Amino acid sequence: xxxxxxxxxxxxxxxxxxxxxxxxxxxxxxxxxxxxxxxxxxxxxxxxxxxxxxxxxxxxxxxxxxxxxxxxxxxxxxxxxxxxxxxxxxxxxxxxxxxxxxxxxxxxxxx
Amino acid sequence: xxxxxxxxxxxxxxxxxxxxxxxxxxxxxxxxxxxxxxxxxxxxxxxxxxxxxxxxxxxxxxxxxxxxxxxxxxxxxxxxxxxxxxxxxxxxxxxxxxxxxxxxxxxxxxxxxxx
Numbered sequence: 001x002x003x004x005x006x007x008x009x010x011x012x013x014x015x016x017x018x019x020x021x022x023x024x025x026x027x028x029x030x031x032x033x034x035x036x037x038x039x040x041x042x043x044x045x046x047x048x049x050x051x052x053x054x055x056x057x058x059x060x061x062x063x064x065x066x067x068x069x070x071x072x073x074x075x076x077x078x079x080x081x082x083x084x085x086x087x088x089x090x091x092x093x094x095x096x097x098x099x100x101x102x103x104x105x106x107x108x109x110x111x
Numbered sequence: 112x113x114x115x116x117x118x119x120x121x122x123x124x125x126x127x128x129x130x131x132x133x134x135x136x137x138x139x140x141x142x143x144x145x146x147x148x149x150x151x152x153x154x155x156x157x158x159x160x161x162x163x164x165x166x167x168x169x170x171x172x173x174x175x176x177x178x179x180x181x182x183x184x185x186x187x188x189x190x191x192x193x194x195x196x197x198x199x200x201x202x203x204x205x206x207x208x209x210x211x212x213x214x215x216x217x218x219x220x221x222x223x224x225x226x
Contacts, residue, residue: 101153
């Protein structure tokens with residue numbers, strides 16, 4: 001079935017530390033994996049995405065890795081800052097042109 | 112470019128009442144999605160339109176939810192009658208075409224509270 005699992009559900013880190021969020025997906029045909037950041041009361045915003053023809057993509061302090069064999073993908077945030085505090089969602093594209101979202105990770109960065 | 116517009120931003124209704132939400136996607140975006148996001152959970156797809164046709168409504172509770180996209184532009188999502196468990200944010204998203212090529216743009220959502 002169409003399913004995306006996400007862990008952990010909550011993550012607390014000290015400012016400057018790294019944060020890692022992991023997701024697994026069920027459909028081996030999935031080829032597009034975006035990550036969204038959602039601040040309280042606001043819409044989800046795309047922060048980075050990766051397609052199945054690459055294993056890693058980086059954009060300043062955030063990076064995403066993809067392991068298609070294991071059907072895993074992860075978000076890495078380095079040098080975390082308080083403004084990184086939000087809920088992060090992974091998603092996987094399924095073949096009817098829709099995104100299935102994970103359950104979310106609430107990241108808290110303490111100064 | 113203008114974003115995805117949704118209205119109203121907030122709605123409070125009593126259970127068993129009816130409610131409707133409106134979405135105006137980005138101009139030219141053929142694909143439109145309605146998601147339900149219950150507090151503390153990820154967005155769950157309710158229905159997907161391609162132009163004015165339904166592509167996927169497998170997760171839409173059809174006994175009480177309905178949606179339409181007349182003329183392939185604006186869309187409305189209706190709940191009749193509402194239940195307490197329908198309390199959620201209803202997000203509309205649109206895409207120029209394939210989500211893998213163009214991604215999604217989300218609207219600000221409608222927060223529904225059923226009391």
